[in-house]
Amino acid sequence: MDMINKIKSTSLSMAEKLTPVLKESKFKENGRLTPEEFVAAGDHLVHMCRTWNWSNGDESKIKSYLPADKQYLVTKNVPCQRRCKDMEFSGIEKIVEETEGEDGWVTQEVDDENEINESVAEMTLESNKIDELREKETNTQDEEEEEALDMEDFEESGMLETIDPSVAIVQPTASKSADPNNEIDSVVHCRSYDLHIVYNKYYQTPHLFLIGYDENKKLLTVDEMFEDVSQDNAKKTVTFEQHPHLGPSMLAVHPCRHGDLMKKFIQIAEEGGNELSVYSYLIIFLKFVQSVIPTINYDFSQTIKTN
Amino acid sequence: MSENKIFQYVQFKSVVAPDFWYKLAENKLNIEKLDEIDQHIVGTYTNLNAKNCLIDFDCTSFNSKIVTSRNKFGAVGVLKNLNTIESFKNCDKISLLNTAGNQLITNILNGTCLENPSELASFLLLSFADLKKYNFYYWFAFPASLDLVIYEASPSQFISEKFTDEDIKNFTLKIDSLDTKQSAFFIANKTLDVILLKDAISHVKTDSNLLDFDLSSNYFCFSDPSESKCGWVLRNYILLLYLLCPILRGQSINILSVRQSEQNSLKASKVFYVTLPKYNDDFQFLTWTSWEKNNNGKMMPRIANMSEVMDPIKTAEHFA
Numbered sequence: 049m050d051m052i053n054k055i056k057s058t059s060l061s062m063a064e065k066l067t068p069v070l071k072e073s074k075f076k077e078n079g080r081l082t083p084e085e086f087v088a089a090g091d092h093l094v095h096m097c098r099t100w101n102w103s104n105g106d107e108s109k110i111k112s113y114l115p116a117d118k119q120y121l122v123t124k125n126v127p128c129q130r131r132c133k134d135m136e137f138s139g140i141e142k143i144v145e146e147t148e149g150e151d152g153w154v155t156q157e158v159d160d161e162n163e164i165n166e167s168v169a170e171m172t173l174e175s176n177k178i179d180e181l182r183e184k185e186t187n188t189q190d191e192e193e194e195e196a197l198d199m200e201d202f203e204e205s206g207m208l209e210t211i212d213p214s215v216a217i218v219q220p221t222a223s224k225s226a227d228p229n230n231e232i233d234s235v236v237h238c239r240s241y242d243l244h245i246v247y248n249k250y251y252q253t254p255h256l257f258l259i260g261y262d263e264n265k266k267l268l269t270v271d272e273m274f275e276d277v278s279q280d281n282a283k284k285t286v287t288f289e290q291h292p293h294l295g296p297s298m299l300a301v302h303p304c305r306h307g308d309l310m311k312k313f314i315q316i317a318e319e320g321g322n323e324l325s326v327y328s329y330l331i332i333f334l335k336f337v338q339s340v341i342p343t344i345n346y347d348f349s350q351t352i353k354t355n
Numbered sequence: 356m357s358e359n360k361i362f363q364y365v366q367f368k369s370v371v372a373p374d375f376w377y378k379l380a381e382n383k384l385n386i387e388k389l390d391e392i393d394q395h396i397v398g399t400y401t402n403l404n405a406k407n408c409l410i411d412f413d414c415t416s417f418n419s420k421i422v423t424s425r426n427k428f429g430a431v432g433v434l435k436n437l438n439t440i441e442s443f444k445n446c447d448k449i450s451l452l453n454t455a456g457n458q459l460i461t462n463i464l465n466g467t468c469l470e471n472p473s474e475l476a477s478f479l480l481l482s483f484a485d486l487k488k489y490n491f492y493y494w495f496a497f498p499a500s501l502d503l504v505i506y507e508a509s510p511s512q513f514i515s516e517k518f519t520d521e522d523i524k525n526f527t528l529k530i531d532s533l534d535t536k537q538s539a540f541f542i543a544n545k546t547l548d549v550i551l552l553k554d555a556i557s558h559v560k561t562d563s564n565l566l567d568f569d570l571s572s573n574y575f576c577f578s579d580p581s582e583s584k585c586g587w588v589l590r591n592y593i594l595l596l597y598l599l600c601p602i603l604r605g606q607s608i609n610i611l612s613v614r615q616s617e618q619n620s621l622k623a624s625k626v627f628y629v630t631l632p633k634y635n636d637d638f639q640f641l642t643w644t645s646w647e648k649n650n651n652g653k654m655m656p657r658i659a660n661m662s663e664v665m666d667p668i669k670t671a672e673h674f675a
Contacts, residue, residue, distance in 0.1 A: 094424070097617070098403055098425065098426055098615070098617060098619070099403060099404065099617065101422075101424045101427055102422060102424070103415060103422060104415060104418060104420065104422045105414065105415065106374070106378060106414040106415070106417075106418075107417075107418045107419065107420070116420075117420070117422050124370075124372075124401075124411055125370065125406075125409060125411075201444065202444060202492075202655045202656050203653055203654060203655040204448065204646075204654045204655060210501060210642070210644055210645075212501055212644045212645055213361045213363075213504060214361060214362065214363055214364055214499075214501075214504055214505075214590065215363060215364065215366055215644075215645070216363035216364060216365045216366075216584045218365060218366075218407070242372060259372065259373060259664075261370070264650040265368070265369075265370045265371075265409075266650070266659075267373060267659065267660075267661070267663065267664070269663050270663055270664075270673045288670065288673040290670075291374070294373075294374035294377065294413075294414055295374055295377040295378070295381070295414070295665075296373040296374055296376075296377045296661065296664040296665050297664045297665075297670045297673070298373075298664065
C-alpha cells in the first residue's frame with residue numbers, strides 16, 4: 049500500500065499538469081468541484097468560520113486557475129491536546145461505514161470529553177508499550193541535550209540581558225505532572241497544527257494538508273505527526289506529500305475518495321428532503337476529515353442538516 | 356498604591372512555518388547568493404481566539420502583496436540573513452537592535468506609522484542558513500523602548516462593564532469594515548465610533564494634537580494577540596502617543612484591547628487604565644529591548660532543523 053502511494057503521488061503530479069481544469073459543475077453528479085466552486089465554497093467557509101483565511105502562498109508558485117489572492121485556505125495554531133494514537137488503546141472508536149477493502153473510513157467519537165479522560169486515566173499500558181515510551185522519551189532528551197551543547201557557544205553574555213520591568217512573566221505551560229508515579233500517562237503535550245485546504249486539480253476536490261508543532265512551536269517529526277492521525281488511516285488515507293503551493297512536504301489526507309464521500313452526503317441529504325449547496329462543500333468536507341484527525345480541534349462550525 | 360505598579364506587556368512569541376525556511380533557502384540559492392542584503396519581510400498576528408501573543412511567519416512573509424483578513428494583522432520587519440555561522444555569532448546584536456529602534460522612532464516622527472499603523476508592530480530577524488544540513492539558525496528581536504515605562508492607574512475592566520451591548524455590536528461591524536492596517540491601532544470615542552490615527556493625530560504640529568480631546572471618554576484601541584495582559588504591540592503604540600501627543604504626558608489614558616472570538620464576540624476585550632510618564636523635553640529613547648529568549652529562557656538563538664520536510668533523502672523515507 050505504501051509503495052502504491054509513493055508511485056501514485058509522483059505520477060499524480062504529472063497527471064495534474066495534463067488534466068484540464070474542470071469547467072462545468074459536476075458537484076451533484078460525482079461530488080467534484082470546479083475551481084470557481086472551490087473559491088465560492090472557500091469564501092463561504094471564511095465567512096462562517098473566522099479562523100479560516102485565504103492565502104496567496106508563494107507568489108512564484110501561483111496556480112493560474114485560481115485567483116491570485118485565493119490560492120488555498122489556511123488556519124494556524126490549532127490546538128491538539130491528546131494523541132490519537134493513545135486514545136485508540138481505549139477502544140472508543142466505531143466504524144461508521146461498511147469497510148470496503150482497505151479504503152474504509154474509520155471514525156472516532158470524541159464528543160464526551162469526560163469519558164475519554166476517564167478511560168485515558170484508567171488505561172493500563174502493556175509493559176512493552178511503557179518501555180517503548182520510556183525509550184522514546186530518553187531519546188528525545190538526548191537529542192535536546194546534544195542541541196543545547198552545540199548552542200552553548202551562542203549564549204550571549206550579560207550585554208543583552210537587560211532587566212526590563214515592563215515584561216510580563218508568563219508561566220511556561222507545564223507539560224509534565226509532578227507525580228513521579230504517574231509519569232508516563234500523564235504527560236500532556238499540547239501540540240498545535242496548521243491546516244491548509246488546497247484545490248486538487250486532478251481529483252477536482254479539496255485536499256487537506258497539515259503540519260504540526262510541539263508546545264514550544266518546534267516542528268514535529270513526521271512520525272510524531274502520524275500519532276495524531278487515526279491509526280487506521282495513517283499511511284493509507286494519510287500520506288506525506290509535497291505541498292503544491294509551498295515546497296516543503298506535509299501530511300496530506302489523500303483525496304481519492306472525497307468525491308465519492310461527498311456524493312454520498314448529497315444523497316443522504318436528498319433522501320432527507322434537503323438539498324446541499326456547493327457553498328457548504330468545505331464545511332461538510334471538514335466534518336468528514338475530522339474522523340481522520342479526531343484530536344485536532346479545528347471545527348467550530350455549526351451542525352449540518354441532512355434530514 | 357496601585358499608581359506605582361508598572362504596566363507590563365506580554366512578549367511576542369515567534370512561530371515559523373517550514374515553508375518560511377524553504378523560501379528563505381530558495382531565495383538564498385537563486386537570488387541573493389553571496390550577497391547579504393537586508394530584506395523587508397512581514398509577519399502576521401491575530402486577535403481571534405488569541406493565545407500566548409504569537410506572531411506567525413511563513414512563505415507569504417516574502418511576498419510583495421500581503422493578504423490580510425479581518426483578524427489577521429501585519430507586522431513589518433527586516434531579515435538579515437548572514438553567510439557564515441561566525442558572522443551570525445559575532446555580529447553586534449545591540450547595535451542592530453538600536454538601529455531598528457531608531458528606525459521605528461523615525462517612522463513615528465515622519466508620519467509613516469500614522470499612515471500605516473502596522474509599522475508599529477516591528478521586528479528584526481537575524482539568521483544563518485546551513486543549507487547542507489537544513490539547519491536554520493535564527494534569532495528574532497521585537498524592538499521596544501526600555502526607557503518608556505508606564506503605570507497602572509486602576510484595575511482593568513471587561514468591555515461589557517463599560518459599554519452597552521448595542522454599542523459593542525456596532526463596534527464589531529465598524530472594525531470589520533476597516534482595512535486591517537487601520538484596525539490594528541485606532542481610537543474610539545465613548546459610543547465606540549472609530550477614529551483613525553491619521554485623522555486624529557498629526558506628525559507636523561504635535562503640540563496641537565488631541566487638544567480638545569476628553570481623555571476620560573476616549574479609548575486608544577489596538578487589536579491584541581494576547582489573552583490576559585496586553586500584547587507587545589501596545590508598547591510601541593504608547594511610544595507613538597508619547598512622542599506625537601505631548602499633551603498626554605503625565606496623564607492617565609484608556610486603552611481598549613480588542614480581542615475577538617468565534618461567533619464574532621468581543622467579550623474578551625478589556626479596558627486598561629494607564630498613566631504615561633512625563634520626562635524632560637530633551638529626553639532621548641536610547642535603550643532598546645528585546646531579543647527573544649529561547650525555549651529554555653536563555654538569551655540565545657534557536658535552530659530549526661528542516662531535514663524532515665526538506666531533505667529529499669529523508670522525505671523519500673516517509674513517502675515510502
